Amino acid sequence: MDFLGWSDGLALLPRDYLGEGEPLVAAVRAAGPYTGEALHLLALDTAATMARLHLGGIAGLRLNPGNVMIGPEGRVFFAPGPRSSEFPSADVRDWADVIVFAATGRPVRDGERPYLGPVPEVRAVIDECRRPNALSRPAAIDVVRALLGDPWDDRRATVRELLLEAERWSGSEARRSPSMADGHSGR
Template sequence: MEFQGWSTGLALRPGDYLGEGESLAAVVRAAGPYRGEALYLLALGTAATMARLHLGGIAGLRLDPGNVVIGPYGQAFFAPGPRDSRFPASDVRDWADVIVFAATGRGPAAEPDLDRLLPALRAVVDECRRADPGSRPSAVDLVRILLGHSGAARGATVNELLIEAERRTRPDEPAPYEPPPAPTPIWRRPSYLVGVAIGVLIVAVVAGAVTAIAGHARQPDTGDTGDVVGAIGRRTATFEQKVTASGGAVAADGRLSFAQGAATAYEMKLTCGNAPDPAEVSLAGNAGVAGGVPFDAARPAPETCVQADGAAVRRFSSPYTIKALLVAAGTSVSAAPAPGNGRTITGTAFAHRIRGEETIAAYAGSGAEGPVAFTLRVDEQGLPLRLKLHMGSRTNGSLVVETVYRDWRAFEAIEGATPNG
């Protein structure tokens, strides 16, 4: 069956997707809320599937945690029910409520603590929960935002966006062979989105998300690399960052404050290219101020250097980025002793696998692609001293980013600058 050009195969049979599993509500009650990569993949996968349904005229999905069923391989099923193509904006609001529940374990009636969402995803959820349905983003807009497309990448077609979303949310490796051969996993079938012909929403989530659902996605064995986020805990440091790219250079220095479970806050002086004077930039959660002008730190204006590069400073230096690099690099990570009882940790990760709210390839957007090689120096306590990144970028070509951290100390709150006027 063809679905407005989106599908390439036969429609699914009910037996293909009505598998056994637990509702999202039951899973969160039993195992705890989604965290990090698992939450991001759930958000991106559900948004992409909802976008395909809406493009095919299927809406009124009535999403809620009780009828989203988590299957044995992490895939999520949406039980059949009434549909009404007039209400795609209601689906977007319901989608936001499902994501909030997955992250907090609380529904909208219970006034969940939205501060538990890190800034990039919080911004998306806030837009989807606007009172005016006409001001909410479309499902396609959600996919674009979650993928972090901005600037030149805005020219990507809808189909290219959805294909990229599906690539990011599919399992990294095929399932191991077990005789007799198992049927092709449902989320790998090119026709899986066509099952809407009989009214079932299928959400593709990575195979590893079964354990990630508990908020404890399995971490690869990265050797003696330690837990950088755990070592930092709740601290403040001064930093310097230099970015060298074919399109120009950026320099920043200031301080950052980190507390697990919250966005990393920054206040800095930032110089873009040949600017005669540095601009003062602050990032406090999702609220950014650059040169006295407020901006959304999750979605900065790409044409405004200090906004875009101020947000990039966080993505290139945040402790969450360091953790995501180590996870994505997996077995390529190696550690060696360094002077002063410290360690030098090296590895390479593909940009599309570096996932998280503040990371290099996060949906906040950086344009990084291909392999990202990194060298991390930590002290005897596991605190970062230096992080050097080599990568490619869609807009800036070859990119080298070096961050030096100094004077890790007790946590100091960064409230953010006051905008002019």
């Protein structure tokens, strides 16, 4: 795995902004919402990509189902485009809304607590990321930590270890792209 940018060769991967694929919105419309392990891998891969970009000093990503791209092997990248002047905490909230869309096929409305009935495994992370007070939202790397199953306050793993573990998980054989889906449920 070749990292570009930041320190110790860590942070940005060429695929974070480069690649061919289809927007998440098209993938969900074509094959239905993500569920189970496929949803968890999507959440982890997008959170790790966001964390690498934040660590590289890139924020204001304007994440939405139209610019989160799904590559042919199910890998995630973000379509480049104009960035907002928002802080990383806004990206974290946008990330949560993207994952809600992936799980439900519906966009989240402001002020709404999204229904995630069949996908409670990401509920706690989504709730933390959608807090109204931007200062109380987790950092992107803490989202990765939580999705890997570590407690929010567990700081034993380094940033490098967390990102490498996320890369191992998101490169797993369980990944499915829309064209490889076994059906609408359980992607």
